[in-house]
Amino acid sequence: MENINEKWIEEVLQSAKGMHPAAVDPYLLTGIEARVQQLKRKLVVEQIPLYWVLAAAAAIGLLLVLNISLLRNEASPSKKSSLQELVQEYGWNNSDFYTMNDSK
């Protein structure tokens, strides 16, 4: 009985010998290539230098501050900037050239 059991165990241990390789799903290659494409895009994003990101952020911040300050100036008409006073004084805000010529 013991011998039969040992023989069976030995056969089990040898049962994987001579197995054939399993065929690989043809979509495996497609899947790898798709993931490589994703990775390439990610690598491009990672390659943008930090300097450029900071410079772009600074430029956006500057534009934002300028916009806010201009909007504040427009919101309070009583406070005219020196530039606006100059424009009004010389009539540069009038785009009608013919009228200007007539007045002369």
Next chain:
Amino acid sequence: MLNFRDDAVAFRAFILEHQTRVFNAVLNKVQHVQDAEDITQEVFIDVYRKPEAYRGEAAVSTWLYRIAMNKCIDHLRKKQRRRGGTATGEKEPMDFVHPGIVAENREKARFLYKAMRQLPDKQQTAWVLSEMENLSYKDIGEVMNLSLSSVESLLFRARQNLKKILSGLSKNE
């Protein structure tokens, strides 16, 4: 150097050359077709991402086996944690038999795979590489970063443990 970043054709050829070997080793280790496919994909993505990891000291196939086996161990540990971590848990893996096992051995192989699941990580890896992938002791040593004598003793212990587990299984079935 194995840098495929600028050569999609060479990378495709490389995958086609090695995918069957990697997939079959992984399949024997994780005993799950879908998981084996996912891990095989990850192995080749790693090759693409970190080509500098291959220093040319061993054969490319040895390096691929090393990446594959490490990924399998990580995967099996995660799976084990998930199974233990939830109350309902995942079900025990179904009985697995590699599709390439010859028909008359399939029933016996079912016991072999079941017993292999109970081996410690290193013994299981050494067994897969030696008995299923037919790697030499030297190659197994390179894959697992072990000396020749360590590989020998690991395989001896794996065989002893499998015999013990199988004698238990034969009494229960």
